[in-house]
Amino acid sequence: MNHSLMQQAIELAADNVRRGGGPFGALVVRDGIVIASGTNQVTRCNDSTAHAEIVAIREACRVLGDFQLSGCELYTSCEPCPMCLGAIYWARPERVFFAATHEDAAAAGFDDAFIYQEIRLPHSERSIPMIRVVDEHATRPFEDWVNKPNKTEY
Numbered sequence: 001m002n003h004s005l006m007q008q009a010i011e012l013a014a015d016n017v018r019r020g021g022g023p024f025g026a027l028v029v030r031d032g033i034v035i036a037s038g039t040n041q042v043t044r045c046n047d048s049t050a051h052a053e054i055v056a057i058r059e060a061c062r063v064l065g066d067f068q069l070s071g072c073e074l075y076t077s078c079e080p081c082p083m084c085l086g087a088i089y090w091a092r093p094e095r096v097f098f099a100a101t102h103e104d105a106a107a108a109g110f111d112d113a114f115i116y117q118e119i120r121l122p123h124s125e126r127s128i129p130m131i132r133v134v135d136e137h138a139t140r141p142f143e144d145w146v147n148k149p150n151k152t153e154y
Contacts, residue, residue: 022052024051027074054084074088079100
């Protein structure tokens, strides 16, 4: 763990607040070199998925020309939320370093405990109901995928 890189992620987050953004910053690092950075762009871009980690992951993937972050580390100013955690697992960096905790974020008004509670509920009981539509062709895309000989696995 490189303290200088963590301080850089924290300063990125603080600077983003001064510029009118959310208090989150992230860096993707490979071999000790920052290859991408991201700040929370939710309100600036009107994009609810534009969290710092996701912005940084997208940029790093573009820079690397790959959809995975093999050999990379992620430094983030705060413990990742459930959405970012999912993106991190899909991107597969070697490790993640974070500074503030989800409790710190909750104290500032960024509480994701509700999402964790919702995930545990049956689909129909969630605050945004998830309704399965039964269709005889529902699994066709998966069957096509399984049978595709030249697919890129991920």
